[in-house]
Amino acid sequence: MLAIGSSLITVLLAVAVNVATGGTLPATVAPLAPLAWPLVGLLTLTTAFGAVRARRPERPGVAPVPDAEPTSLSLPDLAELPPPIADFSGRGSELTTLLGLADAGHRAIAVTGAPGLGKSTLAIRLAHELRPRFPDGQLYADLGAGRGDPAAPAAVLARLLDALGAPVEEQSGEPAVLAARFRSRTARRRVLFLLDDAADAAQVRPLLPGGDRCLALITSRNTLTGVPEAAPLALGTLTDTDALALLAAVAGQDRVAAEPESALDVVRACGLLPLAVRIAAARLRSRPGWPVHELSARLADERHRLDELHLDDLAVRAVFEAGYDTLEPADRALFRCLGAYPGSRVSVRVAAAAAGCDPYAARAGLERLTDTQLLDSTGPDAYQLHDLVRLFAAERLERDTGPTEPRAVLARLIAAHTEDATEHGSHAWGSAQQATVSLLVRAAVREGLHAEAFRLALAADRWLWDQPSQLPRLAMWTTILDTARRLGEQRVSACALRGMGAAYLHEGRYDRAVDHLRMSGAIQRHTGTRPEQIKTRRLLGDALRHAGRYDQALGEYRTALNGYRELGQAMGEAEVLSSLGALHLARRRPDEAIICLEPAVAALVRRTGSPAYPADAQRNLGAAYVQTGSLAYAEQSLRAALAIYRQHGRPVGEGWTLRELGRLEERRGAFAAGAAHHRAALAVFEDAGYGTGVASLMETIGDNLLAQGDVAGADAHYRRAAAVYADLGDPVREAEVRRKLSLR
Numbered sequence: 001m002l003a004i005g006s007s008l009i010t011v012l013l014a015v016a017v018n019v020a021t022g023g024t025l026p027a028t029v030a031p032l033a034p035l036a037w038p039l040v041g042l043l044t045l046t047t048a049f050g051a052v053r054a055r056r057p058e059r060p061g062v063a064p065v066p067d068a069e070p071t072s073l074s075l076p077d078l079a080e081l082p083p084p085i086a087d088f089s090g091r092g093s094e095l096t097t098l099l100g101l102a103d104a105g106h107r108a109i110a111v112t113g114a115p116g117l118g119k120s121t122l123a124i125r126l127a128h129e130l131r132p133r134f135p136d137g138q139l140y141a142d143l144g145a146g147r148g149d150p151a152a153p154a155a156v157l158a159r160l161l162d163a164l165g166a167p168v169e170e171q172s173g174e175p176a177v178l179a180a181r182f183r184s185r186t187a188r189r190r191v192l193f194l195l196d197d198a199a200d201a202a203q204v205r206p207l208l209p210g211g212d213r214c215l216a217l218i219t220s221r222n223t224l225t226g227v228p229e230a231a232p233l234a235l236g237t238l239t240d241t242d243a244l245a246l247l248a249a250v251a252g253q254d255r256v257a258a259e260p261e262s263a264l265d266v267v268r269a270c271g272l273l274p275l276a277v278r279i280a281a282a283r284l285r286s287r288p289g290w291p292v293h294e295l296s297a298r299l300a301d302e303r304h305r306l307d308e309l310h311l312d313d314l315a316v317r318a319v320f321e322a323g324y325d326t327l328e329p330a331d332r333a334l335f336r337c338l339g340a341y342p343g344s345r346v347s348v349r350v351a352a353a354a355a356g357c358d359p360y361a362a363r364a365g366l367e368r369l370t371d372t373q374l375l376d377s378t379g380p381d382a383y384q385l386h387d388l389v390r391l392f393a394a395e396r397l398e399r400d401t402g403p404t405e406p407r408a409v410l411a412r413l414i415a416a417h418t419e420d421a422t423e424h425g426s427h428a429w430g431s432a433q434q435a436t437v438s439l440l441v442r443a444a445v446r447e448g449l450h451a452e453a454f455r456l457a458l459a460a461d462r463w464l465w466d467q468p469s470q471l472p473r474l475a476m477w478t479t480i481l482d483t484a485r486r487l488g489e490q491r492v493s494a495c496a497l498r499g500m501g502a503a504y505l506h507e508g509r510y511d512r513a514v515d516h517l518r519m520s521g522a523i524q525r526h527t528g529t530r531p532e533q534i535k536t537r538r539l540l541g542d543a544l545r546h547a548g549r550y551d552q553a554l555g556e557y558r559t560a561l562n563g564y565r566e567l568g569q570a571m572g573e574a575e576v577l578s579s580l581g582a583l584h585l586a587r588r589r590p591d592e593a594i595i596c597l598e599p600a601v602a603a604l605v606r607r608t609g610s611p612a613y614p615a616d617a618q619r620n621l622g623a624a625y626v627q628t629g630s631l632a633y634a635e636q637s638l639r640a641a642l643a644i645y646r647q648h649g650r651p652v653g654e655g656w657t658l659r660e661l662g663r664l665e666e667r668r669g670a671f672a673a674g675a676a677h678h679r680a681a682l683a684v685f686e687d688a689g690y691g692t693g694v695a696s697l698m699e700t701i702g703d704n705l706l707a708q709g710d711v712a713g714a715d716a717h718y719r720r721a722a723a724v725y726a727d728l729g730d731p732v733r734e735a736e737v738r739r740k741l742s743l744r
Helices: 002-022 032-055 091-104 119-133 151-164 175-186 201-207 240-251 254-256 259-268 274-286 292-300 302-308 316-324 328-337 347-355 359-371 389-400 403-423 429-446 450-464 471-487 490-506 508-526 531-545 550-567 570-586 588-609 615-628 633-645 651-667 671-688 693-707 710-730 731-742
Strands: 108-113 138-142 192-198 215-220 233-234 346-347 375-377 382-384
Touching: 002 403, 091 108, 091 233, 108 119, 119 192, 119 651, 138 259, 151 175, 151 201, 175 292, 192 201, 201 215, 240 259, 240 274, 254 259, 254 292, 259 274, 259 292, 274 292, 302 375, 302 389, 316 389, 328 347, 328 359, 328 389, 328 403, 328 550, 328 570, 346 347, 347 359, 347 403, 359 375, 403 429, 403 450, 403 693, 429 450, 429 471, 450 471, 471 490, 471 671, 490 531, 490 651, 508 671, 531 550, 531 570, 531 693, 531 710, 550 570, 570 615, 588 615, 588 710, 615 651, 651 671, 651 693, 671 693, 693 710, 693 731, 710 731
Parallel strands: 108 215, 108 233, 138 192, 192 215
Antiparallel strands: 346 382, 375 382
C-alpha cells in the first residue's frame, strides 16, 4: 500500500504542477485537472496514516492472528522431552492403544495406574513416537505428585508461557488469567505437552491447552475422573512374557535363558511390577557373578523382599511411601491393617474386620485407596491388593503402631472368617476366602493364636472339601498337624490327619488317603469322641471304595452305620447310606444301591432343609437308575443334581453328573449325544484343573469312541488318560487303562 500510494502521489503532483504553471495536458487526463490538488492531499494523508500504523508496536496481551494453516510460528526449538528408556520392553498392546487414541483426535490422554507400573516410561516412549506430528514443539512438566509436593498450576503455567514466547508481563497473575493466556497461546499451534506425575484433576485442568491441534499426555496415580476430556488408559502389571523380556533386556538374554524357571520366579516375586522387575534386573547386571537363582532365593523371603528391591536411587518402597504419605490418617490406618491380611483379594467385610470399623466406613476408605491406586477395584465391593503393596502395608503396621496391634488385627480377621464359615455364618465363602484360609491359619500359628487357628480350620473345611484343587486344604491341615504335634495335642493331630486324608481322597491319591485316615483312627481310639471315630471310619470306607478294596470298604461302612444308629444320629446314618449306595453302584449292584440311596436322599433333604446338600446322593441315585434301565427316573435325578451343582458353583459335581448324563444317552443308543456330554464334562474338569476328573473322562470318551468303532480315537484318549493317571500317582488306574490298549 505504501509503494502504490507513493507512486500515485508522484503522478498527481506532476499533473497539479503542470496545471498551476499554465501547461497543457493530454486530452485523456484533462478532466482530472480540477481534482489534482484535492487528490494529492487525500492520498498523502492516507499513505502517512498507513506508515504510522505499520510502525506501531503490538499491544501487550494480544496475540497475533496466524495464518489459517500455520506450520510454525517462529518459536524457539522446543524439544524438552526426557530421553526414552533404551531398554524399553513390553507394553506393546498399551502403546498401540495410546497411538490409536492419538489418531482418533483426542486432545488429552491420561495414563493412570499404581506406583511402579511404568506410566512415565510408557508416556515418554509414546511422546517420542508422536514428535513428528507436533512441529511447533514438545514441552515437558514434572508435576511432582510422587515427591509429595505437587507443583502449583500457576507456577507450571508461568514456565510453559515463557517457553511459548510470552513476554514477561504475561507470565504472572491469577491462575485463571494465566490459564486463559495459555489457551490463547496454544489455540492455533501444534505442541505436545507431557504432564508427568499429576496429583489430581484440580492440578491438571488449568494445564490443558486450547484448540484441537495440541495434545496433552498426562500420567497420574490418581484416576483423574474429574478430567473428562482426557481419554483414559489404566495400566496393569506386566504379563509373564513381557516381564521376562524386560528382565532379559536389562540383565542379559543369556543369563535369563540359562535359568528360565528361576527367572520366572524372580519376576513373579516382583509381582510383575515393571519398576520391581527393572530393579531386580539391574541388580543382576551389577552382580555378574550371581546366578539368577541366587536373586530368586533372596526374593522368596517376604520379610526382606522390599529390601532386596532397592538399588542406588531406585526403590520400590520409596514409590509406595510417596502414595502413603498423601493419605489422611483414617485411610492410613485402614491401609496398614490390610497388611495383616495374607490374601490379595480384599472385600468390604475383610477390610471392616481388619480395621475394626463398620462396613460403610470401610467401603469409603477402600474407594479412596483405589483412587490413589494403592488398591485396584475388581468389582462391586471387591478390591485387589498387589503383593508388594501388601508387604509395604505390613511393614507400616509393624512400624507405625504398637507391638500388639498386628496380632489384634489378625485375630479380628480370623474371627470374621471363622464366623462366616460356620453353618450360621451370614456370608457365604467365595474363592478368595477359600484360597486365603490356609495362609490365615499359618499366620495365626506364627502369632501363637493356636486355638483360633484350629477353630478356623474346622469351620473352613466344609467350604474346601469339594473344591477342584485340594492344595489349600492340605496346606491348612498340614500346618495344624505340625503345630498339634509340637504342642502334644493328640486330639487335634487326629483331626488334622483326617482332614488330610479327606483331601487326598478328593485328589484321587487313595493310598495316601487310606494311610492318613488309619493313622487318625488309631489316635482316636484313645483320645477321640465316638462321633469323631465314626466319621473317620466312614471316610476310610470311601477311600477304600475308591481304591477298589470293596470288601474292606463294606466293613468300614457297616461299622459306621451301626455307630450312627446307636447314637441316634439320622444325618450320619443318611451319609453312610449314601456311601453304601455308591459302593453298590461301583460293584454293579444297582438295585441294592437304590435301596440305600432313596432313603438317603429323602433324609438328607429333610434334615438339612436344602436340596444342595444331598446332590451327590441324588447323582448316584440317577446313575443307579441308568444301570437298571429306569431312564426317565434317571434323567430326572441327574438333571436335578446338575442344576444344584451349577447353582452353588460346584464344578466337580457338575462334571461327574454330565458324565452320568452321557452314560444315560449311551444306554439309549445315542453314542454321539453321550460323547457330547462327556466332552462337556471334560471341559468342566479342565477349566477347574481337576486332574482326577480329566483322566476319568478321557477314559470314558475312549470307551464311547470304541463303541462307535473309532479305534484310533479311543486309543488316543486311553493314552492321554494313562498319562494323567501316572502324573497323579495312581498306578492302579493307569494299569487298567493300559490294559484296554493291550487288548487289541
